[in-house]
Amino acid sequence: MKFLTKFRRHSVARPALLILALVVIGLGYAGVNPQRSSAETEMTQQIEEGKALFDLTCSSCHGLGAEGTSQGPTLIGVGAASVDFQMGTGRMPAARAEAQLPARQVNYSQEQIDAVAAFVASLGPGPETPKESEYTPEGLSEEEIARGGNLFRANCSACHGIVGGGGAMPNGEYAPSLVDTSSKHIYEAMRTGPQQMPTFSKEVMPDESVREIIGYLDAAHEQPNYGGLTMGEAGPVSEGFWVFVIGIGGLAIVATWIAKKGARAR
Ligand code: HEC
Ligand code: HEC
Incomplete structure (x- = not known):
């Protein structure tokens, strides 16, 4: 008893208890809902990876939020199918703005393409990639x-x-x-x-x-x-x-x- 009273009066007691409580709640939530949260994390992760690649290779023409610039149209609402087609046939990323962009060698893995497609699809609804x-x-x-x-x-x-x-x-x-x-x-x-x-x-x-x-x-x-x-x-x-x-x-x-x-x- 003496120890507890002493501990409660201690200056770190309150923050420590609060953190402990949060950890317990967090673990409880994860335990109750393991599947949903792992699928969700996977999807968020894919979108984040896609956004990183997009920022690096596409945003110079399409804008950081894919809202479009003078160099390229907005991609909000074009859908995953459009990204999969454009990147999958090597048309995108374009080297420079040309009248007609031909199909070229593809330098990205399907995984990377899927990630960028997921990012673009997360911005607005559009045609999905087909099964x-x-x-x-x-x-x-x-x-x-x-x-x-x-x-x-x-x-x-x-x-x-x-x-x-x-x-x-x-x-x-x-x-x-x-x-x-x-x-x-x-x-x-x-x-x-x-x-x-x-x-x-x-x-x-x-x-x-x-x-x-x-x-x-x-x-x-x-x-x-x-x-x-x-x-x-x-x-x-x-x-x-x-x-x-x-x-x-x-x-x-x-x-x-x-x-x-x-x-x-x-
Ligand atoms: C050098 C500038 C440039 C870069 C870099 C670029 N694009 Fe584009 N993109 C364009 C232009 C210009 C068009 C419009 C071409 C057209 O259809 O006339 C376009 C069109 C598209 C379209 C078709 C949009 C629609 O309306 O369906 C998609 C999808 C796309 N780009 C995705 C990407 C992705 C993903 C990247 C990065 C991997 C990328 N682009 C990099 C210039 C660029
Ligand atoms: C008004 C003319 C026109 C019509 C009609 C048309 N297309 Fe196209 N199609 C085009 C043009 C132009 C492109 C090139 C677009 C580009 O390079 O971005 C194209 C591109 C394509 C591609 C991409 C090929 C590649 O790998 O480079 C496919 C596939 C395609 N068309 C299929 C079809 C099918 C199937 C139909 C009928 C249901 C059709 N098109 C009707 C003009 C047309």
Whole structure:
């Protein structure tokens, strides 16, 4: 008793008790709620890592809070899918502001890309990165793939060419070849509409149709003669060239043949 009274009067007693009480409450909370707090910490950690990388490599153009600068647009609300597409195809981080940023070698791990995507997604809602089941063409029937071909010709080939070989656009821009684009990035491009490309939302183009288009492109690029000539996969320009060669060439052959036949008959 004597000891306790003495301790209570001691100057560090109150702060020490307060700290002890806080530790006990903290441990109790962690014990009650272990799973939620560890998942939450993991997510916060990912967002923090993403923010650190963003500050370092992206903020010079997009601003520290991704609010945009004269060098780059705001990223608030573009969603994780846009970041995953832009970084995953090597377009971002851009070296400098250019009219059209081409796909390039990717120098970041998927983990780093996921972290930046999580940070950007935390700033405002936007299209999420898709799950594999949403974009894999696996398991599609011939019929669905054929439907994908129709959808592609109706919605995409005006810019990307009949089989996605790419094509020129007005004012020096171009729609790139889709031959080497991964299924995930095709999905994300449709949902986020980079540059001159229109955005195809889920309302306009449900996941099933997106998968069918991906299935068609996959089939077309696996078997180069799926649904016609690939024509060098260089889009409308080379398609026009081949129409010219085959058309005029064919006419020339027919004309020669008729001329010869005519000569013999005479
Ligand atoms: C040199 C400047 C520059 C740097 C550095 C840069 N960006 Fe960009 N970013 C741009 C410009 C300019 C655009 C607009 C391109 C366009 O679509 O015309 C853009 C577009 C984007 C978009 C598409 C936005 C949309 O509307 O969907 C995303 C996402 C993006 N950047 C992410 C990043 C990330 C993440 C980094 C860092 C890893 C980064 N950027 C670094 C200049 C930059
Ligand atoms: C109005 C023209 C236009 C239409 C229509 C269009 N795109 Fe695009 N697409 C573009 C342009 C331009 C780019 C390049 C954007 C960039 O570099 O940031 C592009 C980029 C892409 C990419 C990225 C390829 C890569 O890896 O570099 C994919 C995938 C894509 N488009 C798929 C589609 C699909 C699928 C459709 C139809 C549902 C479609 N596009 C319709 C113009 C178009």
